[in-house]
Amino acid sequence: MGSNAMLSKLVIALAVVFTASTASAQFEFVGSWAPIGTEDVQNDSVPVDYLGLALTDEARTRALTYDESQKSMIERQCEGWGAAYLVLGPFGLRVSSQTDPVNNTVVSYTIGAWEDWNEMVIWMDGRPRPSDLALHTQAGFTAGHWEGGALVARTTHFKGGFIRKTGVPLTDNAVIDWRFYRHGDIVTVLMIATDPVYLVEPEIVSKSFRMSPRPLDYRAGCVTGYEGHEPLAAVPHFAPDRNPFVDEFVKLYHLPKEAVLGYPETVYPEYRKKIKDSYVPPPPCTDSCGAAGNFVVRR
């Protein structure tokens, strides 16, 4: 090997060292991240539960019309599993990357589908966002970049759907900003959803995942099928002032109705002081009182 060739290799090696140093603004995102489940990000799955949301009157009215039987309609089966379900659902993250074979840069990260939730592709190659008139899809369009040690991304162009699986709506004009932080073996996903129609203030949810030594399940996204609801049949719904479940959560845990219905003031500490003298604690818990779980304790 000639001296010029050896020196060239040395130069390349030094370049690699300096490049690696620059790349430390990023973290390794690829792999399986299991949900930890010690935070309640979607509460108790009762039909009317809008706790922790700052809703407009329009959103509340529309949410109260929602009947879960709508999920048996082919055209509505995927409605509840939009991009926001990434942090609202019970599943983990199975992340892969796609690289440019020529310059070895990451073109995109893909968070794999899980049951009804469609995979999310985070484009990292700087491609332009689609036109406002472009097709909206269930997953939408997501572009990302690295910033301050976090993976920062924004999702647009998704179909109108839900911000909570209890039928709380989100328009197709909404924007979801994401930040993925990694600290040790924990990745925390921060979602900031903004909707000019249905949210008075952004819905902010953070959820943590732990690195999994074993690969997580990978399943197909939302696929529609006949579930007994005939085409052209009426849409199951309630009149908003006659939703039979409106008081269920209220009675179950003695919760203030305006909190259950997502009035904006209820997400700030002042509200806690306001209800201090009127709140009556529920009776002691006697059944299914502990550990993790998604579902409500029925007394």
Next chain:
Amino acid sequence: MKAVAAAIAAFVVAGSLAVRAQQPPAPARAARDRAPIDITGYWVAYVTENWRYRMVTPAKGEYRRIPSSRAALPIINAWDPAADERAGEQCKSYGAGNIMSVPGRLHITWQDADTLKIETDAGMQTRLLEFAPKNSATAGAAARSWQGQSTATWEPAAGGGGSLRVATRNLRPGYLRKNGVPYSEQTTITENFDVAPLASNGMLLLVNTVVEDPIYLNAPYVISPHFKKEPDGSKWDPTPCSASW
């Protein structure tokens, strides 16, 4: 020839770095001067998660989503807020294991160049995050307290920004929730403080928290409360600890 020149230049740079490494280190800059992010100011809890466990007092005996051990169950089921009040223990749910989840406001300032101070209006607590902690022998002898002793380090990211990491120990036993779900004095807490921009020049503070307790937890308890920045302290409302609310 170009390759030769580049290699020589690289060696010169590397040599310079090596010489610098042998020189006595420059005096360390204070933590305040090294801060990759600014978390000072007033912050208000934005309670969009765990609402039912934070904004109201949950039912006695309920500890859902907390990986409590069997040893914790007698304490959970014996919770008596009146007894805590009588014993002067009304701040048990305001210790470092839960204080960031208590709905309220934070006021974060630099107490000195190497110590961040977090004051809370709910429970009127003060946390000191020390970047240059006292030597370990002295620290170990300090009395246990609700907020314990916290050691802070910056985790800067290349290109700017970063995170604040805080490790806390030497705690008095407390509650992870108002309704008496316990943590012991052997608990350690690791927090990462991150910031994120919001619309209209707003700012969000995210506190990823990992609580580990070999006595009363079967697994780490992981939560991530978040706060919105406020322009000033006009809504600051100090309220003493309460064992029941």
